[in-house]
Amino acid sequence: MLVSGLAVLVVLGAAVHLTQGTAGLGAGDLLRMVTGRGTGATAAVVFESRLPRLLAAVVVGVALGAAGAVLQSVSRNVMASPDTLAVDAGAHLAIVAVAAFGVSLPLLGSAGIAFAGGLAAAAVVLALSGRGGTGVVRLVLAGTAIALAMISVTRMLLLLFAQETQGLYAWGSGQLGQNGLDGIRTLGPVVAVALVLVLVLSRRLDLVYLGDDHARSLGVRVGRVRLVSVVLAVLMAAAAVTLAGPVGFVGLAAPALVRLTAAVVPGLHRHAALVPVSAAVGVVLLLGADIALRALIGAQGALEVPTGVVTTLLGAVFLMLLARGVRVSASVAEPPAAGPRGGVTSRRFRVVLGVLLATTVGVVVGAVLLGDTTLLLGDVLNWVSGRAGPIVTSVMDNRLPRVVAAVLAGAALGIAGALIQAVARNPLAEPGIVGVVGGAGLGAVTGITLVPGISFWTQTGFAGIGAVVATAVVFALAARGGFAGERLVLIGFAVQAAAQALTTLLITLTDPWNETKALTWLGGSTYGRSFAHLVPMALVVLLVVPVLVRARGELDLLSLDDESPRVLGVAVGRSRLAVLVCAVLLTAAAVAGVGVIAFVGLIAPHAARTLVGRRHARVLPVAALLGALLVALADTVGRTVIAPSQLPAGLMTACVGVPYFVWLLHRTRAR
Amino acid sequence: MRLTRALIGLSAAAALFAAGCGTTEDTGNQAAAGGGDPITVVDSRGKAVTLPDGPAKRVAATEWNGVENLVSLGVMPVGVSDIEGYGTWVSAAPLDGTPKDLGTRGEPSIDTLGALDLDLVVVTDSLTEGALEQIEARVPVIVLAGGDAKDPIGAMFTNLDIIAKATGTEDRAAQLRTEFDQKLTEGKSAVDAAGATGEKVAFSDAYVSSGTISIRPFTTGSLVSAVFERLGLQNAWTMEGDPVYGLAQADVEGLTQLPDVRFWYESNGSEGDPYADELAANAIWTNLPFVRSGKVHRFPDKLWMFGGPKSMMQYVDAAVAALQK
Numbered sequence: 004m005l006v007s008g009l010a011v012l013v014v015l016g017a018a019v020h021l022t023q024g025t026a027g028l029g030a031g032d033l034l035r036m037v038t039g040r041g042t043g044a045t046a047a048v049v050f051e052s053r054l055p056r057l058l059a060a061v062v063v064g065v066a067l068g069a070a071g072a073v074l075q076s077v078s079r080n081v082m083a084s085p086d087t088l089a090v091d092a093g094a095h096l097a098i099v100a101v102a103a104f105g106v107s108l109p110l111l112g113s114a115g116i117a118f119a120g121g122l123a124a125a126a127v128v129l130a131l132s133g134r135g136g137t138g139v140v141r142l143v144l145a146g147t148a149i150a151l152a153m154i155s156v157t158r159m160l161l162l163l164f165a166q167e168t169q170g171l172y173a174w175g176s177g178q179l180g181q182n183g184l185d186g187i188r189t190l191g192p193v194v195a196v197a198l199v200l201v202l203v204l205s206r207r208l209d210l211v212y213l214g215d216d217h218a219r220s221l222g223v224r225v226g227r228v229r230l231v232s233v234v235l236a237v238l239m240a241a242a243a244v245t246l247a248g249p250v251g252f253v254g255l256a257a258p259a260l261v262r263l264t265a266a267v268v269p270g271l272h273r274h275a276a277l278v279p280v281s282a283a284v285g286v287v288l289l290l291g292a293d294i295a296l297r298a299l300i301g302a303q304g305a306l307e308v309p310t311g312v313v314t315t316l317l318g319a320v321f322l323m324l325l326a327r328g329v330r331v332s333a334s335v336a337e338p339p340a341a342g343p344r345g346g347v348t349s350r351r352f353r354v355v356l357g358v359l360l361a362t363t364v365g366v367v368v369g370a371v372l373l374g375d376t377t378l379l380l381g382d383v384l385n386w387v388s389g390r391a392g393p394i395v396t397s398v399m400d401n402r403l404p405r406v407v408a409a410v411l412a413g414a415a416l417g418i419a420g421a422l423i424q425a426v427a428r429n430p431l432a433e434p435g436i437v438g439v440v441g442g443a444g445l446g447a448v449t450g451i452t453l454v455p456g457i458s459f460w461t462q463t464g465f466a467g468i469g470a471v472v473a474t475a476v477v478f479a480l481a482a483r484g485g486f487a488g489e490r491l492v493l494i495g496f497a498v499q500a501a502a503q504a505l506t507t508l509l510i511t512l513t514d515p516w517n518e519t520k521a522l523t524w525l526g527g528s529t530y531g532r533s534f535a536h537l538v539p540m541a542l543v544v545l546l547v548v549p550v551l552v553r554a555r556g557e558l559d560l561l562s563l564d565d566e567s568p569r570v571l572g573v574a575v576g577r578s579r580l581a582v583l584v585c586a587v588l589l590t591a592a593a594v595a596g597v598g599v600i601a602f603v604g605l606i607a608p609h610a611a612r613t614l615v616g617r618r619h620a621r622v623l624p625v626a627a628l629l630g631a632l633l634v635a636l637a638d639t640v641g642r643t644v645i646a647p648s649q650l651p652a653g654l655m656t657a658c659v660g661v662p663y664f665v666w667l668l669h670r671t672r673a674r
Numbered sequence: 675m676r677l678t679r680a681l682i683g684l685s686a687a688a689a690l691f692a693a694g695c696g697t698t699e700d701t702g703n704q705a706a707a708g709g710g711d712p713i714t715v716v717d718s719r720g721k722a723v724t725l726p727d728g729p730a731k732r733v734a735a736t737e738w739n740g741v742e743n744l745v746s747l748g749v750m751p752v753g754v755s756d757i758e759g760y761g762t763w764v765s766a767a768p769l770d771g772t773p774k775d776l777g778t779r780g781e782p783s784i785d786t787l788g789a790l791d792l793d794l795v796v797v798t799d800s801l802t803e804g805a806l807e808q809i810e811a812r813v814p815v816i817v818l819a820g821g822d823a824k825d826p827i828g829a830m831f832t833n834l835d836i837i838a839k840a841t842g843t844e845d846r847a848a849q850l851r852t853e854f855d856q857k858l859t860e861g862k863s864a865v866d867a868a869g870a871t872g873e874k875v876a877f878s879d880a881y882v883s884s885g886t887i888s889i890r891p892f893t894t895g896s897l898v899s900a901v902f903e904r905l906g907l908q909n910a911w912t913m914e915g916d917p918v919y920g921l922a923q924a925d926v927e928g929l930t931q932l933p934d935v936r937f938w939y940e941s942n943g944s945e946g947d948p949y950a951d952e953l954a955a956n957a958i959w960t961n962l963p964f965v966r967s968g969k970v971h972r973f974p975d976k977l978w979m980f981g982g983p984k985s986m987m988q989y990v991d992a993a994v995a996a997l998q999k
Contacts, residue, residue: 397788
């Protein structure tokens, strides 16, 4: 039943898909061709454009669906997929890096390079998240963070080596269009062979899925089966990436859907059935997305919208629904701090605070002196006393707001991160991963698009609305069962992905030639900030800090568990809401000020806890200082290294943040 | 151990501090610049920009159309964005090697702009808001429109005239306009002589991404197309372009919508030739009427599609040459 239903869907979808396109070629022409009365031109369009596109959808759908199914079984984790294992991002990074450094790898070809990159990324993510099985959130967080980091490094390489990497920029979004059948002829067989090998392994995969000990007792070499399956899955995913670019979420949604139906369809849980059916569902999803896109905005308009954006949107919605049903443990999934120090002496706290303050002042001074034009302290003194020459005055007038913007945004994100981590009770949660940053960015871009010549305050308002909507969605969906941390993070991740896809969509549809806009709203930059832009951030920080000083005790209780604060008479729901509102305000103001900056809200609070223990009275100021330090440093480096051109601060924080995050994941792995 | 480390740290900090002292520039105000009477220019924002010391001598430009206009008016800019890219894409008005690089066109370095002791900065409306205000706080800034699909040639000359007025080179601008009109007249008669008047032309450029060819048609609103129309040629593209540059998007199978037209394209040597390299074996491409009849023609490299009169005169020459092939 199910199989025949899927087959009908695929055939129908394929037929409709073939009739869509920019050439004036409809169902009638196709029929005539099939019955042998078509013209040569019709055949050309079908064989060089329509059929390759259809086959690309089939190959990519099969590859992603099957790869996702295998990865989920091997890790015993419904969230495993080429996206969450950073295979896409790794493959793209590898291709760009090879082009940038001019390395020639004649034997491998671009498919081989993509495969190596994807495999490396998947290996890192799997190693960091542990193969233990149920660490759903760990996997998603590790994968997302690694992917984010790799995307940042990729963008940086593209900026640094613009000449060598020309043409690779657009590769970042999945598109099915093909130039003839060459790509499919090369990669189709790769996918087919990998799929057959997976099917050969299917019986052993059944056993591994049941449990390591069980499988071992039946004579299965668990380690080897796992390794081979992961390599095969990554091979398929890398082939898909090379063929069409990263097509989001198909590898996650297709097998997850099949697993859901496996409860009612007997026999579907066996891999011999599960993998092919997942592959078929992958094809149906991808074809469906592509058909829907063309049906909605026409074949001409569809040229501007990558199919990958559509599947990401669909997949994100699906992921939200899926996350609602994920079983979560009532106990705290992870300790609130990776290296928890119950408390440190107040002397130590004061020393840490003092050192940090001094370092921050040092970095700020350095940030003021360094840049495209290097200044010396005497210049600054002259400027302060109003005696500086025109060059120094001009540089200072423009540089100082940027430095202050970086410091304020960093502090705001540091505090926001600490608050969200306290509420979500997860040291890996952060405003970026939980969807607030994405919502704010989407809001700001919507504002810029809808209101021509928008004022900065209105734009900030839009960013605020975006952040509030995103947070409301995340927390409303996660509300069932009292904001369990894991579910919150999963839904946040989905909202973040959807917001980014929508931002890309808005920019490509309304302003496709404006790369700067895309970079600011997907990368984060202090370029062109003046003191007027800093007012909202400063206001919000001034507004929130007193609230937090009062609420510090409640924060400590909230970050423990649900029961303790209740016992002690704290209204859990209301305090949580208040804390969240603070976090959202801070994030929205920071995003409106400097664009989307990642990783700060994750690292700053975590490092703060490691330094001064868990008490929020101490964590918050230290997190704020660390955040300010990090962004100011990133901004200074970005302004200096390739002057007179510059790297956005958001990309720099990601690069500074990645090593720390990897270390953090590695340390928490044992638990 | 701790003490040693602290000492090392402190001395390092002290050394850094000592190194950071001093100044890069003497105190005191700039010498009062001499010059002529103030000039006021109304730019594309409708804002009246006043140059207090008369015609601007030291000028920087952040977009290449501004750079080209300046050079062709005889004013060599002192600051130019992405000089390497300008050299790759624009050949109508070469730089003489003296301008300083400002960084990218989207985010020109405000530090460098501040250090150049400028009389005027020429930008376009795609500059990040905020940066404009910062530059304007020091130096008069003229904002040019990126283009206008309703009247591309008019917009081009408006930009030229704004710059000419600000730099006191109106005579040269008038001369350029005469040269341009003359070139169009010559071109038109050459087109007529070739018997091509009224013929349809599809002009585009293309780029490759992950094996796919993306084509960028220059629709009727684009500057290049407007120039071709003045030569008596018609635009073959049917889709609607964006309101600024008149650009649209197409894929290879979309080309089947075109009848037997003249298919001209720009392709820069550094990026390969997508049409010739990637599509040679594509049956759609080889079956297209204009490919079969050999009406495909690659224009010379380094003709800037969004440039000024000089670039457009190059396009007139290139079009005439393509017809006589």
